[in-house]
Amino acid sequence: DAKTTQPPSMDCAEGRAANLPCNHSTISGNEYVYWYRQIHSQGPQYIIHGLKNNETNEMASLIITEDRKSSTLILPHATLRDTAVYYCIVSNFNKFYFGSGTKLNVKP
Amino acid sequence: DADVTQTPRNRITKTGKRIMLECSQTKGHDRMYWYRQDPGLGLRLIYYSFDVKDINKGEISDGYSVSRQAQAKFSLSLESAIPNQTALYFCATSDFRDGYGYTFGSGTRLTVV
Numbered sequence: 258d259a260k261t262t263q264p265p266s267m268d269c270a271e272g273r274a275a276n277l278p279c280n281h282s283t284i285s286g287n288e289y290v291y292w293y294r295q296i297h298s299q300g301p302q303y304i305i306h307g308l309k310n311n312e313t314n315e316m317a318s319l320i321i322t323e324d325r326k327s328s329t330l331i332l333p334h335a336t337l338r339d340t341a342v343y344y345c346i347v348s349n350f351n352k353f354y355f356g357s358g359t360k361l362n363v364k365p
Numbered sequence: 366d367a368d369v370t371q372t373p374r375n376r377i378t379k380t381g382k383r384i385m386l387e388c389s390q391t392k393g394h395d396r397m398y399w400y401r402q403d404p405g406l407g408l409r410l411i412y413y414s415f416d417v418k419d420i421n422k423g424e425i426s427d428g429y430s431v432s433r434q435a436q437a438k439f440s441l442s443l444e445s446a447i448p449n450q451t452a453l454y455f456c457a458t459s460d461f462r463d464g465y466g467y468t469f470g471s472g473t474r475l476t477v478v
Binding site for chain 2: 291293298299300301302303306344348352353354355356357358
């Protein structure tokens with residue numbers, strides 16, 4: 258069962274930051290938050306993950322609230338190539354359950 | 366070469382036929398998974414295997430079977446294909462020691478007519 262809630266779609270202007278929210282109010286203490294994206298019908302691609310602390314890598318930043326019930330994925334300077342479906346997943350390393358994700362439309 | 370390879374990439378088959386989708390990986394990961402994706406929807410877990418002797422059902426295993434022939438190979442079979450099994454199928458591997466979760470294959474697009 259998907260344990261996350263995401264808006265079905267969002268728009269973002271090219272060059273601006275894209276902030277994608279995710280609610281995971283039933284997350285357990287040993288569950289991580291993972292973000293993946295899927296471009297067209299390709300295999301989903303790993304973006305970032307975290308447990309409690311905020312995380313940053315070359316692709317994105319992940320902000321997790323102190324109570325861990327929600328998180329935000331930030332793409333600092335969105336490009337047209339970032340147009341994709343973004344999935345927020347909580348997992349304790351056993352298996353992933355995907356929800357419907359957020360379709361991010363980056364517009365010129 | 367891709368880390369996770371799925372064959373075939375595309376397949377059209379007739380109702381009632383048996384079909385096998387194959388997945389092989391060079392990641393050295395113990396865990397392998399099969400997912401199905403229908404248009405406009407997220408991925409749903411069909412079967413997963415944590416090692417060669419371990420097979421587990423996922424959310425939607427009815428009508429499917431799997432075989433873990435080796436650490437690197439995990440096959441999905443449709444014993445008697447039906448049209449509502451038309452979907453995009455993904456294989457994935459994982460080894461959470463590296464912290465990166467899943468590595469997905471490129472998918473197999475299956476059409477049952």
